[in-house]
Amino acid sequence: MVVPVKNVLMTVVNTDPKCFWLTNYLETLLVQVWYPMTVATQSREQKKIIIDYLLKTGTDLKNMPNELPAPLKLISVGYQLNDFGCRGVSSMETAAIGGAGHLVNFAGSDTMPGLCMAIDYYKQPLAACIGTSVPAAEHSTITSWGRDGEKDAFKNMLTQYPEGIVAVVSDSYNIYDACEKLWGKELKDIVASRKAPPGKLVVRPDSGDPKKIVVEVLDRLAKNFPPTKNAAGFKELPPYIRVIQGDGISIESLRDILENMTKHKWAATNVCFGSGGALLQKMDRDTQKCAFKCCEIIVDGKPRPVYKDPVTDQGKKSKQGRLKLVRQNGKITTLTDGQGAEEDDLLVEVFCNGKVTKTFDFGAVRTEAEKGMVVPIFDVKM
Numbered sequence: 001m002v003v004p005v006k007n008v009l010m011t012v013v014n015t016d017p018k019c020f021w022l023t024n025y026l027e028t029l030l031v032q033v034w035y036p037m038t039v040a041t042q043s044r045e046q047k048k049i050i051i052d053y054l055l056k057t058g059t060d061l062k063n064m065p066n067e068l069p070a071p072l073k074l075i076s077v078g079y080q081l082n083d084f085g086c087r088g089v090s091s092m093e094t095a096a097i098g099g100a101g102h103l104v105n106f107a108g109s110d111t112m113p114g115l116c117m118a119i120d121y122y123k124q125p126l127a128a129c130i131g132t133s134v135p136a137a138e139h140s141t142i143t144s145w146g147r148d149g150e151k152d153a154f155k156n157m158l159t160q161y162p163e164g165i166v167a168v169v170s171d172s173y174n175i176y177d178a179c180e181k182l183w184g185k186e187l188k189d190i191v192a193s194r195k196a197p198p199g200k201l202v203v204r205p206d207s208g209d210p211k212k213i214v215v216e217v218l219d220r221l222a223k224n225f226p227p228t229k230n231a232a233g234f235k236e237l238p239p240y241i242r243v244i245q246g247d248g249i250s251i252e253s254l255r256d257i258l259e260n261m262t263k264h265k266w267a268a269t270n271v272c273f274g275s276g277g278a279l280l281q282k283m284d285r286d287t288q289k290c291a292f293k294c295c296e297i298i299v300d301g302k303p304r305p306v307y308k309d310p311v312t313d314q315g316k317k318s319k320q321g322r323l324k325l326v327r328q329n330g331k332i333t334t335l336t337d338g339q340g341a342e343e344d345d346l347l348v349e350v351f352c353n354g355k356v357t358k359t360f361d362f363g364a365v366r367t368e369a370e371k372g373m374v375v376p377i378f379d380v381k382m
């Protein structure tokens with residue numbers, strides 16, 4: 001469920017007076033949910049930005065081709081922010097937890113542990129295509145051919161993967177020449193013969209100022225792959241060629257790039273993104289101010305509200321009494337002091353006296369996260 005910050009997200013009630021210490025004992029463990037929640041939230045914010053620019057620059061989102069075999073449905077927005085974060089996090093466990101958080105909103109990911117986590121813990125079959133990636137060159141598979149062998153390295157990628165999507169990092173030496181001379185002239189016929197959709201070459205710059213380099217690359221490619229204008233007057237490269245920016249992507253740079261593309265009349269559909277450290281690592285518990293506080297205590301059989309209210313920071317005031325999460329006039333809010341009716345509480349019991357009483361599958365989590373988005377992008381429940 002999408003809940004604004006500063007609301008109650010979970011409550012823990014002690015059911016055995018002999019274990020009065022248990023709730024606080026669990027605090028440290030339970031508060032660790034701050035991490036996947038923050039990854040999922042930031043990834044969802046980036047999805048909103050991408051959809052916003054797609055609409056602004058004339059993409060017909062409702063008629064985008066399905067990217068998955070029936071009965072699964074996913075439009076290509078699901079691959080517009082790809083998880084490149086596995087190498088940039090502190091452990092494989094972090095990659096698994098954060099990577100699954102990103103998959104709530106997108107389907108593109110190179111973080112295998114995230115995919116395994118979604119399958120294992122949320123009981124999704126592999127065939128549900130929770131997360132996928134594409135064949136892609138990395139610098140070593142290009143530079144091993146030597147500086148004079150870059151064209152042959154590129155050609156090798158196109159011929160090894162003659163169908164579907166293939167991404168090729170193109171900045172090993174000179175990204176501008178790679179776009180204009182190698183892709184645009186020497187290999188143009190092979191690129192243009194790729195059957196699209198879904199087949200396409202995805203050119204990857206991986207250095208330079210992210211804000212500028214994407215437009216520079218699009219402009220260079222446009223010299224030999226003439227773009228068409230969509231209904232809103234924005235340029236689109238031929239469907240067999242696209243660009244991925246995977247270096248230095250954060251919420252801020254993603255917005256800057258899309259804004260700069262819009263300024264230069266390039267449609268957002270020409271580009272997709274890869275994000276690593278900023279997606280999975282560059283955040284902390286205070287990003288969304290996630291905390292766990294005592295709000296009620298039973299003394300001599302009588303409940304008593306408990307709270308803190310530091311004079312030095314009003315923002316740290318905690319909620320008191322029994323808490324409920326409710327929807328009032330369409331807005332989610334927290335009721336304190338036992339107010340509100342039990343049946344209006346959006347919080348549900350998930351664990352009681354040693355037993356898990358409710359579970360959620362990954363499809364249901366995704367459906368919740370898509371609520372409030374302009375366009376739902378996937379239906380991959382199985």
Ligand SMILES: O=P(O)(O)OC[C@H]1O[C@H](OP(=O)(O)OP(=O)(O)O)[C@H](O)[C@@H]1O
Pocket residue numbers: 084085087088139206246247248249274275276277278
């Ligand atoms: O969002 P980020 O955390 O920056 O992750 C993405 C980056 O990771 C990889 O490069 P890497 O940093 O391994 O090396 P390079 O940039 O020197 O090629 C990739 O080529 C991207 O540039």
